[in-house]
Amino acid sequence: MDELLKYFHFLRPYWLLLIPLALLIYWRFKKNQSTEEKYKKLIAPHLLKHLIVGEKDKWKLEPMHMILTVLIIGTIAFAGPTWKRELPPFTEDKAPLTVVLSLSESIDAIDVSPTRLERAKQKIVELLKLRPGARSSLFVYAKEAFMVLPLTTDTRLIELYLNSLSTSLMPVDGSNTEAALNKVEEFLKEEKVPGTILLITDSIEKKAFNKFNEIKDSTNNQIIVLAAGTSKGGPIKVGKNRFKINRSGQRITPKLDINNFKELRDNYNIPVTTLSIENDDVEW
DSSP: OHHHHHHOEESSGGGGGHHHHHHHHHHHHHHHHOHHHHHTTTSOHHHHHHHOOSTTSOOOOOHHHHHHHHHHHHHHHHHOEESSOOOOTTTTTOSOEEEEEEOSGGGGBSSSSSOHHHHHHHHHHHHHHTSTTOOEEEEEESSSEEEEEEEESOHHHHHHHHHHOOGGGOSSOOOOHHHHHHHHHHHHTTOSSOOEEEEEESOOOGGGHHHHHHHHHHHOOEEEEEEOSOSSOOOBEEETTEEOBOTTSOBOOOOOOHHHHHHHHHHHOOOEEEOOSSSHHHHO
């Protein structure tokens, strides 16, 4: 019992201020209903006490008592009594997660099975399952950046949109990481709780490096990067048993620029890992 009382508190204690007001209203009502109060200005006090009959009868339940009880119980309920300690926002998964997914043509490379993009989608779904009830949003980018979904707790809705994503949806191919981060920064600027930006891509331009630090320093949001691909690379799938080729008729095999990701990690202190077959990356 002592342990329970130790953590007992009210979530909205200011509601308790209404209890004295309810008692005051009750007191005023009872005073106005008193026979002595009604006639004390008309009859001398030493005579009045002998003329009053029935004032000292046994106490009985009146409608006003019920109203007072309801008011007090309701006020206590609104105050939010609880024995559960209020946890920090991150512990309660209130912190938003913003997934930024690259949809440049190279994300269709098959060096990660079945493709870089499909594996990235799987990882996002697995990550969402580890954050039930938490808020997540989804952005995509190539040469330009677009918001797919604002912050939502509906993981099934996010999965539905994820399944429909493809590189063919982007109006212009390319990779503009800085534009994507600018878009996300603008979106998150009204958020009171710092969150995490998860960037899933197979390339990062050096001109975007400083933007990572700007977001960390100005918003307190953390950025982590999931690199999709391998240093060996793989052909870009454009259809069933079809692959993107260059003018010479050879398959284009984009490789993961390991050096850029390492520089981002080592010189800018941005956490970076690569897509894996197991769940190591998701747990990380």
